[in-house]
Every structure is written in C-alpha cells, then in structure tokens.
Amino acid sequence: MSTTTEVGAGLLSGIRAFFATMTEDFVTAEYAGGCLIANLGAELEGSELLRSSLSSAWAAWRDGVATALREAQEQGTVRADIDELPLTDRGVGGLNVAEYRARRAAE
Template sequence: MARPRRSDDTRQLLVEQGATGFLTNGYHGTGIKQILDAVGVPKGSFYNYFDSKESFGQAIIDHHSLCVQRNLAEALGRSPDPVAGLHAFFERLMDDFVRAEFSGGCLIANLGGELEGSDVLRGSLAAAWNSWRDAVAAALRRAQELGRIREDIDATELADLLLESWEGAVIRMKIERSLEPLHRCLRRLLDDYFRP
C-alpha cells in the first residue's frame, strides 16, 4: 500500500484540528490562523489545501460524518442484536462527552444552529444528518425483523425521533453537566416506546 503524500497528511491534520476548533468555538469563532498555527502550517499554505473557509467547513463536516458512520458500524458489528449495538454506539458518545467534560456536544447540531446562512454548508450538514439517520434506521429495521422493535411505525420515523430526542438530550446534558438526560432518552425510546 502506498504511503499518503505529505500534503495528504497535512490536509488531514488541518481537518482534524478544524473539527476540534469548530466543536469548541463554532465555525465563526474558529480562525484559520489558529488552526494553521496548531498544525504548524504557514498561513499562505491554507489555499493549497482548501479553496475557502467554506470548503474547509465542508471537509470537516464530511470527516465528522465518516467518523460517526465508522463508529456506528463498529458498534453494530459487535453484537447480533441491533438494539444492543445502538446502545453501544450511544454509550461511546457518552464516554466522549465525559472525556470532553460535557463541552462540545454534536458537531452537526452545533454547526446547524450557526450556519443557517450558508446553503453549501447546510447541504453538507443535511447530508451528514441523513447518513446518520439512515444508518440508525437500517439498524432499527433489522431489529423490527427480529421482533425487538415495534413494526407499526416506519424505522426511518423511529430513527428521526431517536436522533432528534438525543440532540435535545445533549443540550440538557451540557446545561446540567450530567449524562442522565441521555440515559433517560435511551430508556424512554429504545427500551420502552420502541419496544413491540
């Protein structure tokens, strides 16, 4: 396997540092210079990797979406029970929140509230959300086939309900600095309302 070119490594480092900045300070609160300084890249080099801050934002959203998809696939792959796999995925997110001391939250939700003026970035956020929702819906559909989840509501509608409720619980988690709103969300939905 060929080793990635150094420029590919640098681009990835910029994206990862940008994701951290966006999660902590938001899109508008994160300066390109601070990202470049953190990675050790000269200021004039940014445009070798990205056309604009907007294209940089797209790359960060795409990177975040791929990470979510990978983590969800890993969690679901560890158990033949899709409900247990979903629990494992959300528990990993909770572990990440604790490590971040309840700051940050969800990059998609954070940016969604900030970037209403950019059609390009809103489109990227919508695509990221839909990928997450569709993967959760596929897991719920498998759970329906196994008789673990109610079948009278479409799996996509259940996935939307779960993720929209989860994002609201993330806001309460940040306010209360507690995982209890997230545990409550999973108990009320995955372990109660979604059951047959």
C-alpha cells in the first residue's frame, strides 16, 4: 500500500512528466506548431462558437493540471500556501511563452 507521501510524489512526478513531454515534443517538431488552442484561436478569430469552444478546452486542460497540483498540495509534496490556479497559469503560460520564443529564435 502506498503512503501519503508516495502518492503526492507520484502526482508531482506526473506534473513534471507532463511539462517535460510537452517540451520534448516541441523540440522534436523543431519548434514548429506550438499551442494548438492558441494557433486555432489566431487563425479563426471571428467565430464566437470557436472562441467559446477553445476557451472551454483551455479551461479543461488548465483545470486538470490545477487539480493535480491541488492533490499534490494536499499530500504535502507541493507548497500549500500558493493557490494552485495562478501557479498552473504561470506554468502553462510560461511553457507557451518559451515555445513562442524558441520558435522565433529558430526562424
């Protein structure tokens, strides 16, 4: 049976693996592509239906990461004094900014 600390460490490892995989995929693609949600939004920006759908997709993705962070906080492997939503936004936003800068540097 897993201890509380082992479960929390597994959640944190999963979050790290998620961001590492996203980064590796971007490097493998030679910095092409980037965030599918942002790219679609930029290409098809006149549609309220699309905007609403992309906003929902973004929220679901972000909320999944935030849920994992909150669970890791509850397990004691992530600081509990930081709200998980802003922390998630910084992590996901930082990844998107890094992708954008890498893509521009590769051009």
